Amino acid sequence: MTTKFWGSLCAALLFVPAARAAGHDEDLQVQRAVQVCASCHGDYGRSADSRYPALAGQTRDYLIRQLTDFREQKRSETDVQAYMWGISALLSDATIAGLADYYARQEARPGAPVQAGLQADGRAIFERGLPAQGVRACAACHGQGAEGAAGFPRLAGQHADYLVRQLKAFRTPLRPHGVVMKKETRALTEAQMRAVASYLQSL
Ligand code: HEC
Ligand code: HEC
Known part of the structure; x- marks a missing residue:
């Protein structure tokens, strides 16, 4: 292929x-x-x-x-x-x-909707971070609506599965530029990754 x-x-x-x-x-x-x-x-x-x-x-x-x-x-x-x-x-x-x-x-198309509970948990992580785990608010870099700016990518409407794969890849040396999110990706649990990715897909 x-x-x-x-x-x-x-x-x-x-x-x-x-x-x-x-x-x-x-x-x-x-x-x-x-x-x-x-x-x-x-x-x-x-x-x-x-x-x-x-x-x-x-x-x-x-x-x-x-x-x-x-x-x-x-x-x-x-x-x-x-x-x-x-x-x-x-x-x-x-x-x-x-x-x-x-x-x-190109205008992004809205992502597929996701389960409401997951979306609410994800939104909280995105907007406020998880201070106890040292996770900063994603919105601080990726923008309030996850629209991105310059070197900070747009995450809004992106496929949740793809986002989770990337959050995991940032824990490895495979994406060296992701080092700016080291604290976030180290501390997030799998469930928290899924929640924040689901919220982002739904935007
Ligand atoms: C300090 C700024 C900063 C914070 C905070 C931050 N990010 Fe990022 N993020 C970046 C940068 C810069 C990149 C681009 C890295 C690259 O060029 O490979 C990125 C890339 C990503 C990507 C890959 C996107 C793609 O299209 O492949 C995902 C997913 C992501 N961030 C999710 C998050 C989540 C979720 C949070 C909050 C838990 C978060 N980020 C917090 C700066 C940040
Ligand atoms: C045969 C399929 C295929 C073709 C053709 C293809 N891509 Fe990709 N592309 C992929 C896959 C698969 C990924 C991501 C894989 C992963 O990390 O999960 C990707 C990732 C990307 C990314 C990273 C997106 C992000 O959010 O970080 C960019 C940018 C990209 N491709 C641009 C292009 C451009 C521009 C072209 C045409 C010149 C192109 N691709 C052609 C399959 C393809």
């Missing part, structure tokens, strides 16, 4: 008519790459499958950092190695910036 997508991305990026102006070529490369990304991340980055994170409405700076981290093989969860290393190796800095602009502009 990966090989197939990889092949179509190569074709999409390499087939650019030589005579066009540089800026136009860049737009074309981004448009073609987006079609390949859509096969997993969904049209407009509104992923409907929790294996693939939603990209719509994600912040530009965060997207650039992730795609660069993939290309440099610094972010290295198993699925990222399998799905994102090969693709990102083909992206120039300019195409990465173009892709980040594109996804940052």
